[in-house]
Amino acid sequence: MNADNKILFAGPVGAGKTSAIQAISDFPPVSTDVHASEDERTHEGKTTTTVSMDYGHIELDDGIGVHLYGTPGQRRFSHMWDILTQGGLGLVLLVDNSREDPLADLTFYLEAFADFVVRTAVVIGVTHTDMARQPKMDDYLEHLASHHLSHPVFEVNATHRNDIVLLVQTLLACLQTRPRP
Numbered sequence: 001m002n003a004d005n006k007i008l009f010a011g012p013v014g015a016g017k018t019s020a021i022q023a024i025s026d027f028p029p030v031s032t033d034v035h036a037s038e039d040e041r042t043h044e045g046k047t048t049t050t051v052s053m054d055y056g057h058i059e060l061d062d063g064i065g066v067h068l069y070g071t072p073g074q075r076r077f078s079h080m081w082d083i084l085t086q087g088g089l090g091l092v093l094l095v096d097n098s099r100e101d102p103l104a105d106l107t108f109y110l111e112a113f114a115d116f117v118v119r120t121a122v123v124i125g126v127t128h129t130d131m132a133r134q135p136k137m138d139d140y141l142e143h144l145a146s147h148h149l150s151h152p153v154f155e156v157n158a159t160h161r162n163d164i165v166l167l168v169q170t171l172l173a174c175l176q177t178r179p180r181p
C-alpha cells in the first residue's frame with residue numbers, strides 16, 4: 001500500500017463523519033460545514049452540516065499515510081458521493097444508533113455505495129450508543145448476515161481518536177487480506 005491511500009467516511013447526518021476526521025487528522029481538516037437549520041440539527045450541540053466534503057490526513061504508526069475524505073450526510077448533496085469515491089480504497093460507514101431506524105440507515109448507505117464497496121472494502125462504526133443502547137452490535141451483525149454480508153462492526157464514539165484509528169486500521173487490514181478478483 002502506498003502513500004496515496006484514500007478512504008471515505010459516509011453515513012447519515014449527524015453520525016459523526018466530520019467529527020471522526022477532526023479526531024484523527026494530523027492537521028485541522030479542511031471542512032465545508034455551514035450553519036445547520038433547525039431541521040438539520042440531529043443532536044444538541046451540532047450546529048453545522050457538511051455541504052461538500054471534509055478532508056484530512058493521518059500518518060499511522062507504521063508510516064502509512066491515509067487521506068481522509070468525509071461525505072455530506074444529507075441526501076440532497078448525494079451528487080458528491082460518487083465524486084468522492086473516485087480513487088478511493090475503502091469506506092468507513094458511520095451509523096448513528098440514536099436515529100429512528102439505524103438498521104435501515106445501514107442498508108440505505110450500503111446500497112448507495114454498493115458499486116464502490118463491491119470493489120473495495122467497508123467497516124461499520126456505530127456511534128451514539130451512549131444515547132441509544134438498541135440495536136446492539138449483534139443486531140447489526142445479524143442484519144448484515146440476513147443480507148449475506150459480513151462486514152466488521154464496531155461500537156465507536158466519533159470524537160474518540162482511538163476508536164476511529166481502529167476503524168481505519170481495520171479497513172486497511174481488510175484491504176490487504178481480501179481475495180483478489
Ligand SMILES: Nc1nc2c(ncn2[C@@H]2O[C@H](COP(=O)(O)OP(=O)(O)OP(=O)(O)O)[C@@H](O)[C@H]2O)c(=O)[nH]1
Nearest residue numbers: 013014015016017018019049050073127128157158
Ligand atoms: N453522545 C455522542 N455524541 C457523539 C458521538 N459521536 C459523535 N458525536 C457527536 O455527534 C455530532 C456529529 O456531528 P458531525 O460530526 O458534524 O456529523 P456528520 O456526520 O459530519 O454530519 P453531516 O455533515 O451533517 O452529514 C457531534 O456533535 C459529535 O460531537 C457518540 O458516540 N456519542
Ligand SMILES: [Mg+2]
Nearest residue numbers: 017018049050
Ligand atoms: Mg459532516
